[in-house]
Amino acid sequence: MFYFLLFTGTALILYGIMGIIKERDLGRQPFLQVEHTSEDAVSRVRTREEDQESVRDLTDRMAEMEKSLFDHLLKWQMEKKELLEKMETGSASTEKQSTEDVSSDLIMEEVRKVPDEILEEKIEEQEEPSKKKPMPENIRRVLDYEEEGLSVQEIANITRMKKGEVLLLRNLSKHYRK
Known part of the structure:
Protein backbone atom coordinates (compact mmCIF):
# COMPACT_ATOMS: atom_id res chain seq x y z
CA MET A 1 0.00 0.00 0.00
CA PHE A 2 2.86 2.35 0.85
CA TYR A 3 4.52 1.76 -2.50
CA PHE A 4 1.24 2.31 -4.32
CA LEU A 5 0.73 5.71 -2.64
CA LEU A 6 4.35 6.65 -3.30
CA PHE A 7 4.02 5.71 -6.97
CA THR A 8 0.69 7.59 -7.34
CA GLY A 9 2.07 10.75 -5.66
CA THR A 10 5.16 10.75 -7.86
CA ALA A 11 3.03 10.28 -10.99
CA LEU A 12 0.77 13.20 -10.04
CA ILE A 13 3.75 15.47 -9.34
CA LEU A 14 5.31 14.62 -12.71
CA TYR A 15 2.00 15.15 -14.45
CA GLY A 16 1.72 18.65 -12.83
CA ILE A 17 5.26 19.58 -13.83
CA MET A 18 4.60 18.55 -17.44
CA GLY A 19 1.43 20.69 -17.46
CA ILE A 20 3.35 23.70 -16.22
CA ILE A 21 5.97 23.21 -18.94
CA LYS A 22 3.27 22.97 -21.63
CA GLU A 23 1.63 26.20 -20.40
CA ARG A 24 4.95 27.98 -20.44
CA ASP A 25 5.66 26.81 -23.98
CA LEU A 26 2.20 27.93 -25.12
CA GLY A 27 2.84 31.33 -23.55
CA ARG A 28 6.13 31.69 -25.43
CA GLN A 29 4.74 30.49 -28.73
CA PRO A 30 3.29 33.84 -29.95
CA PHE A 31 6.64 35.52 -29.36
CA LEU A 32 8.57 32.82 -31.19
CA GLN A 33 6.31 32.61 -34.23
CA VAL A 34 7.74 34.01 -37.43
CA GLU A 35 5.46 36.34 -39.33
CA HIS A 36 4.12 34.46 -42.31
CA THR A 37 3.38 37.40 -44.56
CA SER A 38 5.24 40.64 -44.95
CA GLU A 39 1.96 42.44 -45.75
CA ASP A 40 0.74 41.98 -42.18
CA ALA A 41 3.96 43.46 -40.83
CA VAL A 42 3.80 46.42 -43.21
CA SER A 43 0.18 47.14 -42.35
CA ARG A 44 0.97 46.99 -38.61
CA VAL A 45 3.83 49.46 -39.03
CA ARG A 46 1.62 51.77 -41.07
CA THR A 47 -1.14 51.78 -38.46
CA ARG A 48 1.39 52.50 -35.71
CA GLU A 49 2.81 55.41 -37.70
CA GLU A 50 -0.68 56.72 -38.42
CA ASP A 51 -1.58 56.47 -34.73
CA GLN A 52 1.57 58.32 -33.71
CA GLU A 53 0.91 60.99 -36.32
CA SER A 54 -2.66 61.49 -35.16
CA VAL A 55 -1.48 61.77 -31.54
CA ARG A 56 1.11 64.39 -32.53
CA ASP A 57 -1.54 66.27 -34.48
CA LEU A 58 -3.94 66.27 -31.53
CA THR A 59 -1.26 67.46 -29.10
CA ASP A 60 -0.35 70.28 -31.48
CA ARG A 61 -4.00 71.30 -31.73
CA MET A 62 -4.37 71.25 -27.94
CA ALA A 63 -1.27 73.41 -27.53
CA GLU A 64 -2.62 75.94 -30.05
CA MET A 65 -6.01 76.01 -28.32
CA GLU A 66 -4.41 76.53 -24.91
CA LYS A 67 -2.25 79.33 -26.28
CA SER A 68 -5.18 81.13 -27.92
CA LEU A 69 -7.32 80.74 -24.80
CA PHE A 70 -4.53 82.11 -22.64
CA ASP A 71 -4.03 85.07 -25.00
CA HIS A 72 -7.75 85.86 -24.89
CA LEU A 73 -7.76 85.70 -21.10
CA LEU A 74 -4.81 88.06 -20.90
CA LYS A 75 -6.45 90.52 -23.30
CA TRP A 76 -9.66 90.37 -21.29
CA GLN A 77 -7.79 90.99 -18.06
CA MET A 78 -5.89 93.93 -19.56
CA GLU A 79 -9.15 95.45 -20.81
CA LYS A 80 -10.72 94.92 -17.41
CA LYS A 81 -7.78 96.60 -15.73
CA GLU A 82 -7.93 99.56 -18.11
CA LEU A 83 -11.67 99.98 -17.60
CA LEU A 84 -11.26 99.91 -13.83
CA GLU A 85 -8.52 102.52 -14.02
CA LYS A 86 -10.71 104.72 -16.25
CA MET A 87 -13.57 104.40 -13.81
CA GLU A 88 -11.35 105.38 -10.87
CA THR A 89 -9.76 108.39 -12.53
CA GLY A 90 -12.92 109.53 -14.27
CA SER A 91 -11.18 110.81 -17.33
CA ALA A 92 -7.78 109.84 -18.64
CA SER A 93 -5.54 112.13 -20.66
CA THR A 94 -4.10 111.11 -24.02
CA GLU A 95 -0.60 110.94 -22.53
CA LYS A 96 -1.66 108.33 -20.03
CA GLN A 97 -3.34 106.27 -22.75
CA SER A 98 -0.23 106.23 -24.90
CA THR A 99 1.96 105.19 -21.94
CA GLU A 100 -0.58 102.50 -21.06
CA ASP A 101 -0.48 101.17 -24.63
CA VAL A 102 3.32 101.00 -24.53
CA SER A 103 3.31 99.38 -21.09
CA SER A 104 0.64 96.87 -22.14
CA ASP A 105 2.76 95.92 -25.19
CA LEU A 106 5.77 95.41 -22.92
CA ILE A 107 3.69 93.36 -20.51
CA MET A 108 2.38 91.18 -23.36
CA GLU A 109 5.95 90.53 -24.54
CA GLU A 110 6.99 89.54 -21.04
CA VAL A 111 3.90 87.39 -20.65
CA ARG A 112 4.76 85.37 -23.72
CA LYS A 113 8.13 84.60 -22.16
CA VAL A 114 6.69 83.38 -18.87
CA PRO A 115 5.28 79.83 -18.75
CA ASP A 116 1.50 79.59 -18.64
CA GLU A 117 1.32 77.99 -15.21
CA ILE A 118 3.42 80.63 -13.49
CA LEU A 119 1.38 83.40 -15.04
CA GLU A 120 -1.92 81.80 -13.99
CA GLU A 121 -0.61 81.58 -10.42
CA LYS A 122 0.32 85.26 -10.51
CA ILE A 123 -3.11 86.19 -11.83
CA GLU A 124 -4.73 84.19 -9.04
CA GLU A 125 -2.46 85.84 -6.46
CA GLN A 126 -3.46 89.29 -7.72
CA GLU A 127 -7.13 88.44 -7.44
CA GLU A 128 -6.82 86.67 -4.07
CA PRO A 129 -6.35 89.67 -1.75
CA SER A 130 -9.89 90.82 -2.43
CA LYS A 131 -11.21 87.28 -2.02
CA LYS A 132 -9.37 86.42 1.20
Missing part, protein backbone atom coordinates in the same frame (compact mmCIF):
# COMPACT_ATOMS: atom_id res chain seq x y z
CA LYS A 133 -11.51 86.17 4.29
CA PRO A 134 -10.58 87.09 7.84
CA MET A 135 -8.64 84.40 9.68
CA PRO A 136 -10.57 82.19 12.15
CA GLU A 137 -9.49 82.16 15.78
CA ASN A 138 -8.18 78.58 15.87
CA ILE A 139 -5.87 79.19 12.90
CA ARG A 140 -4.69 82.47 14.45
CA ARG A 141 -3.82 80.66 17.71
CA VAL A 142 -1.80 78.03 15.83
CA LEU A 143 0.15 80.76 14.03
CA ASP A 144 0.73 82.65 17.26
CA TYR A 145 2.13 79.53 18.92
CA GLU A 146 4.31 78.93 15.90
CA GLU A 147 5.65 82.49 16.05
CA GLU A 148 6.51 81.89 19.70
CA GLY A 149 8.84 79.13 18.49
CA LEU A 150 6.85 76.09 19.58
CA SER A 151 7.16 72.89 17.57
CA VAL A 152 4.21 71.29 15.83
CA GLN A 153 3.99 68.56 18.47
CA GLU A 154 3.98 71.12 21.31
CA ILE A 155 1.25 73.13 19.56
CA ALA A 156 -0.76 69.94 19.14
CA ASN A 157 -0.42 69.17 22.84
CA ILE A 158 -1.44 72.69 23.90
CA THR A 159 -4.45 72.92 21.58
CA ARG A 160 -5.42 69.28 22.16
CA MET A 161 -5.32 68.54 18.45
CA LYS A 162 -3.52 65.95 16.44
CA LYS A 163 -0.30 66.84 14.70
CA GLY A 164 -1.94 66.53 11.27
CA GLU A 165 -4.67 68.96 12.24
CA VAL A 166 -2.08 71.53 13.28
CA LEU A 167 -0.25 71.12 9.99
CA LEU A 168 -3.52 71.43 8.09
CA LEU A 169 -4.48 74.63 9.90
CA ARG A 170 -1.03 76.05 9.25
CA ASN A 171 -1.41 75.34 5.52
CA LEU A 172 -4.94 76.77 5.49
CA SER A 173 -3.68 80.02 6.97
CA LYS A 174 -2.28 80.98 3.56
CA HIS A 175 -5.82 81.43 2.30
CA TYR A 176 -6.84 83.96 4.94
CA ARG A 177 -5.95 87.59 5.67
CA LYS A 178 -3.81 88.20 8.68
